[in-house]
Every structure is written in structure tokens, then in C-alpha cells.
């Protein structure tokens with residue numbers, strides 16, 4: 115009994131931390147898919163470069179964790195904005211296969227670039243001293259950094275949702291996902307809206323990549339290695355939805371942790387089966403957008 | 405009246421045209437010109453068959469798949485396991501591989517084809533991922549992550565052994581590819597093939613015409629799975645080795661890129677995209693082993709910007725102008 | 726006499742909007758029947774319910790007295806329930822001739838053939854060609870549909886429907902927004918249809934309706950407001966109010 119409880123707490127804790135990272139990275143993917151109709155297979159690259167920015171700025175430039183994180187987010191968001199202007203913009207509402215081809219092309223380029231810049235090994239990630247070690251809650255010890263991930267993830271999610279609920283930008287975004295033509299008709303500048311959303315989505319991915327560098331180690335293979343996880347979160351949650359992917363991230367984060375805890379060898383098989391079942395059950399996602 | 409009679413033109417569409425001989429002439433010429441590269445050549449030929457299977461599913465059927473490796477790998481393991489258990493005759497192995505993969509295609513198609521868009525794409529991916537996990541786990545049968553080691557592949561037609569230089573493998577793959585291609589070509593020119601194109605263009609309209617859309621897609625999906633399975637078996641038999649990565653995401657994704665590079669839904673896209681990609685991979689990774697992905701990536705991005713529809717699409721546009 | 730098509734209590738809602746509210750409707754063999762009503766009345770939804778593209782929450786659809794409510798859309802089409810789409814629905818990248826050939830091929834039940842080339846079934850292509858000539862589309866036969874002007878595309882839409890040799894033909898605003906020349910062709914084609922074929926035509930242009938239809942059903946907010954001869958409908962004050970008044974405003 116005690117053991118079962120202990121296992122449940124561990125799974126809940128580690129699953130939650132993982133879910134936060136998954137969600138932060140995937141929410142931008144959901145928006146690009148729902149709003150712009152673009153299957154951005156290169157989305158993981160934004161997260162990867164966020165991770166590289168954080169680890170490298172800390173290791174080489176000696177920046178503190180926070181500064182490195184913010185710098186990484188800003189850099190990647192700016193890069194996302196540029197790519198949106200130059201490349202993604204042409205894909206909106208266009209041929210799915212063109213999207214696949216172009217974004218796979220970007221994946222290839224990004225993994226070669228990462229390899230050129232940073233080598234093939236996993237990046238070493240040290241949490242800042244204040245977040246290193248463990249903390250003890252109710253007689254159990256938890257890694258401090260993961261606890262921080264859960265709390266900061268929850269805060270960010272709350273901030274994001276509140277922001278989208280309360281701001282004009284959020285209202286426009288929701289209107290445009292619901293009905294793009296109507297949004298255009300009532301005078302929403304969808305071009306700008308798309309650009310800002312894309313930059314925001316890339317920035318969030320970078321944030322997730324940077325914060326989560328301990329859970330999803332940063333290496334050149336990152337954009338391919340975790341792409342399926344990010345896509346799963348979006349497909350199961352509901353493309354275009356903001357909250358659906360959170361539900362999916364929780365579900366997948368916790369069940370993945372649980373399966374790997376109990377059946378380390380065959381866990382991934384059951385996760386994939388679970389995903390397939392969820393897709394069959396709810397083809398438009400747990401929380402369909404519009 | 406316009407110059408050409410449209411009825412006659414449509415009625416003559418399935419006829420052979422002389423450029424269609426070129427890939428085969430090139431393949432035979434390559435056998436004599438590059439005797440040192442026949443092992444690579446055999447893999448290219450097998451991959452062209454794999455590319456054809458994607459063309460049938462995606463180019464003609466309009467079914468977006470990132471999981472075709474499920475069938476490739478199933479074929480590879482079927483042929484591999486047979487060869488590892490004393491049934492190494494290549495031809496029956498090939499047929500068994502095709503049937504096993506087709507059976508899996510029919511079964512998974514029942515689920516996958518009920519979905520569309522992202523959900524469909526993910527479902528194809530999940531099917532392949534599940535098989536890969538299973539192959540990884542069932543190491544008693546498959547050799548696990550180390551791969552299936554002890555294959556003993558017999559002689560082609562009982563006469564020609566698979567040798568070190570890949571001569572047998574090359575000609576064997578070429579013959580199998582040619583036969584499968586004849587079937588595929590007949591299929592896409594048949595009323596069934598035309599109706600697949602109709603469904604790709606507008607499934608609701610096809611339904612309103614009375615066509616059983618789901619059933620026909622399932623048939624196409626099954627046939628394509630069988631082709632992918634045969635291609636996987638060719639790989640397994642000519643390399644004497646199968647590993648779980650034959651079911652992997654890379655195996656599904658790269659072939660898609662190769663086909664799109666050549667041109668999709670045009671029957672000959674795989675004959676252009678696959679050799680180009682694989683030869684470039686071979687050469688570029690010799691010159692610049694780490695970064696060849698950068699150049700192929702750049703090529704893809706530029707292609708979407710300037711040459712939509714792949715190389716054959718570009719060629720068609722140039723000819724029209 | 727058994728109606729060619731009958732619906733009994735056909736009902737369906739989208740959220741709070743009831744698009745079909747217990748529709749009882751009969752289409753006699755050989756009918757030339759118009760379905761009119763304001764925008765959003767549920768006319769297209771009715772066609773969707775009859776063809777099976779939309780599932781009803783209640784009610785039945787009978788074809789020649791046989792219940793087809795549980796048949797899949799494709800099966801209903803094979804039994805002769807044929808429609809044209811209000812929003813042109815064609816194979817845009819295929820040629821005009823191919824569009825119609827696909828329809829002819831399905832009607833002959835040959836669409837599943839996997840061995841013999843489609844081109845060798847020349848009779849099917851000739852039949853499609855004849856259909857095109859009839860509608861004056863022969864000159865454009867070899868052009869991809871997407872390159873045709875809107876009015877010509879509407880003609881192709883009709884050609885595809887006719888190629889299926891329907892038993893019951895449902896035309897959803899076939900001539901709306903179409904230039905006079907093509908509209909004339911469409912009207913002539915409908916007038917020239919075989920006498921025994923049952924035709925339901927949805928149309929906003931009342932002049933056209935009175936010319937083509939011998940009976941008219943008026944649909945408002947998913948309900949049948951009235952049914953009668955053109956004269957009866959024209960004189961009905963309710964119709965004037967809801968429909969004519971609404972359109973003039």
C-alpha cells in the first residue's frame with residue numbers, strides 16, 4: 115500500500131514536470147496548425163535552439179540561467195518571425211505536401227547546423243545553484259529543479275491562458291481560429307496576427323526547450339527525436355486548441371512516465387497504442403477547436 | 405473542334421511512350437558501367453519500389469502517411485525470419501513478405517482510413533511505432549535492437565547466389581521492380597486507378613457518383629502495403645540483415661522526401677527522386693559526412709520555393725511553356 | 726401511385742438551428758418540382774439528408790417505396806438518387822471529359838476494374854463525350870475544369886449529374902449566378918430531360934421556377950410552409966410575406 119502510494123506520487127511528480135515541458139513546446143505547433151493550417155514539422159527545431167541558447171549562453175558566455183533563458187526565447191522568437199516572413203507565409207492554406215517538404219527541409223538544415231555549431235553530444239545542463247539539489251516535502255525528497263519546472267510551467271500556462279482570454283490579441287486569435295474569413299471581414303489584420311502568433315509559438319517552444327533541457331536532452335537529433343511526441347500532443351489535444359494540448363500533455367506525460375516506470379521495456383508500445391486509441395475515439399482531438 | 409480529339413487522347417493515355425523505356429535502359433547500363441556500386445544499386449532499386457508504394461498511397465490515393473515503414477519492415481522481417489529458419493529461398497520469401505505486409509495493411513487500413521488530416525498522419529505513425537517497439541522488445545524472435553543476424557538466403561531461381569559484389573542482388577531487384585512496376589502501371593491506368601485520383605481530388609463528389617470510397621482506398625492501401633513489404637524483403641535478402649530501424653520513422657520520412665523530390669502522383673517520380681537522393685547521400689556523405697543533411701535540406705526548401713511539384717512537375721511546366 | 730421519392734418526418738438540427746423539422750415530402754415519378762425558400766431555410770440540408778450526406782436525427786427516406794434511410798450515400802447514388810451541388814463540386818484538376826467519364830464509369834459499375842486500362846473502355850468515354858456535346862461543352866472537353874469560367878463549370882456540374890442517368894435528380898441552384906447563355910443551356914437541358922425522371926430543383930429565380938416547375942414546395946426555417954401549383958404558390962399571402970417580401974427587402 116505504502117509502496118503503491120509512493121509510486122503514484124513519483125509518477126505524478128515526474129509526469130507533471132514532463133507534461134509542462136511538452137505543453138510549452140507543443141502549444142505553438144497547435145496554433146500554427148489550427149490558425150495557419152501549416153503542419154510545421156520543424157517546430158521541434160525552435161525548442162532545440164532554445165535549449166542550445168540556454169546551455170551555451172550559460173556555459174560559454176557565463177550568463178546566469180534566467181538571462182540565458184530570456185535571451186534564448188527572444189532570439190528564437192525573432193528567428194521564428196523572420197522565417198515566417200520569408201518561408202512559412204507562402205505555405206498558408208497551401209498544399210500539405212509542400213508544407214511537409216519545406217519543413218522537413220528546415221529540420222535537415224537545423225540538425226546539420228546544430229551539429230556544426232555544437233557537436234553531436236548531448237548538451238550538459240546544470241540547473242542554477244538555487245534550483246539544484248532536492249527539497250523535502252512531507253518527508254519525501256524531490257529534485258528541486260523538477261519542482262520548479264512544475265510551478266513555473268503552471269504559472270506560464272495560467273499566464274498564457276489569461277493573456278489569451280483577456281487581451282485583444284487573444285480575442286483576435288480565437289476569432290481567427292474559429293472563422294478566418296469572418297475575422298478578415300471584421301478588419302483583423304490576419305497577416306500581422308499570424309506573424310505575431312508564429313513568433314510567440316516559437317518563443318514558447320524555445321522556453322520549453324530551454325527549461326526542459328534536463329528532461330529532453332538537447333542534441334542535433336532533437337527535432338526528429340521528439341517530433342512525434344509534440345505532434346501527438348497536438349493531435350490528441352485538438353489542433354488549433356490552446357487548452358486541449360494541455361490536457362493531452364498531462365495525459366501523455368503522466369501515462370508515459372507510468373508505463374516506463376512499470377514496464378520500462380515495453381512502455382512505448384502501450385503509449386503508442388493508447389495514442390492510436392485516443393485518435394480513433396476523438397479524431398479531432400479531446401478539445402476540438404471551432 | 406480542337407485539333408486533337410479528346411476522346412482519342414483519353415483512350416490512348418495508357419499506351420506506352422518511348423521515354424518510359426529510359427529508366428530501364430539506365431538501370432541496365434548502370435549494371436555494366438558501375439560494377440563497383442551494385443550493392444548500392446540494388447538498394448536504390450528496392451527503394452524505388454518502396455517509393456512506388458508511397459506514390460500509390462499518397463500520390464494517387466491522397467492518403468497522407470508517415471508510417472509506410474510499418475509495411476517495409478514487416479516485409480523485411482518476414483523474409484528475414486524465413487531465411488533465419490531454414491526457408492531461405494528468395495522468391496517464396498518475397499511473396500510471403502508481400503502477403504504479410506498486405507494483411508497488415510488491410511488490418512491497419514480499417515482503422516487509419518477512417519481518419520483524415522493530422523489524425524490520419526499520426527495514426528499511420530503510431531502503427532509503425534508500435535511495430536518498431538514490438539520488434540525491439542521481442543528479441544528472442546527478432547534479435548531485438550541488434551537485428552536479425554543469422555539469415556541464410558538461398559540462391560535466386562536456385563542458381564544465383566547473393567555475392568559480395570551485389571550482381572545477383574542488383575538483377576534480382578531489377579526484375580522484381582520491373583514486374584511490380586508493370587502491375588502498378590496497369591493499376592493507375594485502370595478505372596480503379598482513375599477513381600483513386602477522383603477521390604484524391606474530391607472524395608465527396610466520388611461518393612455522390614456512387615463510388616465506394618472507403619473500400620477502394622482500403623484496397624489501394626493494402627496493395628501499397630504489399631509493395632512496401634516486397635521492397636523490405638528485397639532489402640533484407642540482399643543485405644542479409646534486418647534491424648528494428650527498418651520500421652522506423654526515418655524509413656517512413658526519407659522515402660516521402662525522395663518521392664516528393666521526384667514528383668508525386670506521376671508514376672515516375674520515384675525513379676528520379678530515389679536515385680538522386682540516395683546517390684547524393686552516398687557521395688555527399690563521402691565528401692562531407694556530417695553536413696550532407698544541410699544541403700539536402702536546403703535543396704528541399706529551394707524546391708518548394710522554385711520548383712513545386714518536384715522535378716517532374718518542373719519538367720512538365722517547362723514543356724508546357 | 727408510389728412516389729419516386731418520399732420523406733417522412735425528416736428531422737435534423739445543427740445545435741440550436743433546426744434545418745429540417747419533420748419534413749414530409751413526396752416527389753411523383755416524372756415530377757418537375759421546385760423547392761424554394763429564403764436563404765438558410767434548409768434547402769441544401771434537405772438535399773443532403775435525402776442523399777445521405779447528412780444523417781437525420783429522425784424520419785425516413787423512401788425511394789420508390791423502399792426505405793433507403795440506412796443506406797450509405799454511395800449506395801443511394803447507385804440506386805439513382807443523384808444530385809448537383811450548389812457550390813460546384815468537381816475534380817478541378819481533371820479535364821471536363823474525364824470528370825464526366827468518371828461518372829459514366831461509376832454508373833456502369835466499372836469503376837472498380839483494376840486490370841483493363843480505362844482507355845480501352847472506349848464506349849464509356851464516347852458516352853461521356855455525347856453528354857458534353859449535348860450541353861455544348863465539347864470544345865472544352867480537354868481542358869482542366871479549373872480553367873473554365875464559372876458558368877461553364879456549372880454546366881459541367883450538370884453534365885456529371887446527368888451522366889449518372891438518375892432516377893431522382895436533385896438540382897441545387899444549378900443556374901444561380903450563371904450568365905444568360907449558360908443559364909439558357911441549363912434550362913433547356915432540364916426541359917429536355919426524360920419525362921419519367923423525377924426532378925427536384927432548388928432555385929431562387931422565380932421566373933425560372935414558374936417556367937420549369939409544375940409543383941412548388943416552400944420551405945421556411947426547416948418546415949414546409951406550403952405546397953401547391955405555381956399559381957397557388959404565387960397567390961398565397963404567406964408565401965408573399967415570407968419569401969417574396971423577404972427577397973424584395
Ligand SMILES: Nc1ncnc2c1ncn2[C@@H]1O[C@H](COP(=O)(O)OP(=O)(O)O)[C@@H](O)[C@H]1O
Nearest residue numbers: 739742744762763764765766767768769770771
Ligand atoms: N454543417 C453545418 N453545420 C452547422 N450549421 C449548418 C451546416 N450546414 C448548414 N448549416 C446551417 O443550416 C441552415 C440551413 O442551411 P442550408 O440548408 O444551406 O440552407 P439553404 O440551402 O436553404 O440556403 C443555415 O442556417 C446554415 O448556416
Ligand SMILES: [Mg+2]
Nearest residue numbers: 768769770811
Ligand atoms: Mg443552399
